Amino acid sequence: MDRKRDDLTIGELATLAGVGVETVRFYQRKGLTPEPLRPAGAIRRYGAADVERLRFVKSAQSLGFSLDEVAELLRLEDGAHCKAASSLAESKLADIRRKLAELSRMEAVLSGLVKACHVGRGKVSCPLIAAFHAAG
Template identity: 70%
Template sequence: MENARETLTIGAFARAAEVNVETIRFYQLKGLLPQPERPYGRIRRYGQADVARVRFVKSAQRLGFSLDEIAELLRLEDGAHCDEASRLAELKLRDVRAKLADLMRMEAVLSGLVRACHAHTANVSCPLIASLQNGTKLGTAAGGEMERNTV
């Protein structure tokens, strides 16, 4: 009798995990998901534990974790290594906060440029285009800080 745990074909597995088949194969290639053996003359079968694992990966991705970071979290998934998991989450939180700060600076510069465009009259060049041509920097500078040069 077949193991009740492993009853899903890859297509049914993909539907249950709400991903496509290529995602499953990619996760297997990256080592995030084991590839079951193919019984002689038969197709590979997957189970609910595999579905749960893919859902874990997708949840971690939604929180911004990279696939390498997710592999580390999967290593800790037994729940007995909370300190290590917390350390990884703290690093991710620091990264997210830095990105938010960058986005806030970008929003401030763009907001100023949009206001300048709306206030623009006469035959002077567009403030947004002019600032970009003159080198307004929105990119990351040394130390992760954004340079903010407004018009």
């Protein structure tokens, strides 16, 4: 791409940020990224700051932050609100740790049920199916 990075179409912006055009539009509707003015008879143009903002959103999402949480981080992005950003991250970390504990519990139960299925013999009912019936 030989276009200047401050004269990008929405398609070029999306490609550089690693998202789809509809994702860009969705983020604009959610207020996560600005929608530049459309000059009379022309198309909207985007710049390097728009690419970085989209990358910021995707990076935060990849760590489990919801779009509402990303919006809050964006409000704090000037760097002067590190304590508030840290608090948000600590809350996310606690949430992830709770989810990991639940996933670990699920893995242990399911692993035991799978093992029980492999040792089942004869006309014994399937331990996996039986466990789900018993839980219901």
